Amino acid sequence: MAVREVRIYPDPILKQVCTPAEVGGAETTAIITDLVDTMVDAGHSVGMAAPQIGILKRVAVVDVSHSKLGKKHNHGLLTMVNPEIIEASGSKVMREGCMSVPDYTGNVERAREITVQFSDADGSERVVRCKGFEAVAIQHELDHLDGLLFLDRVSNPKADIFRRKG
Amino acid sequence: MQHFALTIIGRDRPGIVSGTAEILYHLGCNIADSSSTILGGQFAMILILSHPEIDDLATIRQAFTELEEQGLSVFVRALKPGGEKRPQLPGEQCMISVYGSDKPGIVYRVAKKLSDHNINIVDLNTTLAGSEQRPIYVMMCESVLPQDMDSDDLKALMDKLSSEISVDITVRTITPVEL
Structure with a gap:
């Protein structure tokens, strides 16, 4: 149990692809604990992925239930081991920021609704359908597992304004 | 430096x-x-x-x-010393979309309303869109509200202005989410 240092870009670990974590293993449990501790310690943070604390394993945690934007639709604390988005639909643009990229924000388009499959902390299989801010937060954290930062997905704000829907 | x-x-x-x-x-x-x-x-x-x-x-x-x-x-x-530093603006960030048939004074009336309420414009784009016969004016204005104001207050202000000058105005919060 420990609050870890949050890695800041250009730390090269943030641009690497993570390897699968051992489901139900002691190491995985320890990663989850540290992720939750670090996320909680960061106060307003709603998610944390293993590379952000220097571990290249496919583990991420998300909890938007304490955030104003996530109040309506959330599943509380999600501890995701080897998560995969198996379905995505709709689109939603939010201005994102990231603890690993301080002092920069940008508009990012994400799916509005997703279905994510993962192993839980205790090793059980879960399939969860999420929408809104929770869906955005999960997509942001899962990107970290593939070495992607929101900077890789920033869309042109002007293009968003004038693009027709449909 | x-x-x-x-x-x-x-x-x-x-x-x-x-x-x-x-x-x-x-x-x-x-x-x-x-x-x-x-x-x-x-x-x-x-x-x-x-x-x-x-x-x-x-x-x-x-x-x-x-x-x-x-x-x-x-x-x-x-620049004078310190002129390169971005001010810390702690209030809610809102995007204001203003659009309607082109006519004089759209930018002025919106900007005046904002400045009268101490709302800071941090990004502004305006353009003439639509066809030549029926031009529409589009204004996208990103603003930071004073701390004693929230997006509902701004919505109320802009709803009133919208009927006064007959243009459509919508307000939405774009305060960044830290993930």
């Missing part, structure tokens, strides 16, 4: 950015903050520069003579 504000505008063509960046690179200037876009047929660049040694305007200006001879307007000014 001395900071400078540089603005460049001229008929758009490929090579304006590289021409500018080349001069700055050879001068040893840092581009600390910049925004550039195409407006009408003109390309406009706004940059905040810094240089570890050069502190006189003349040296910077001199370096752009050649670019000016290519038909670009170049303006440089020296």
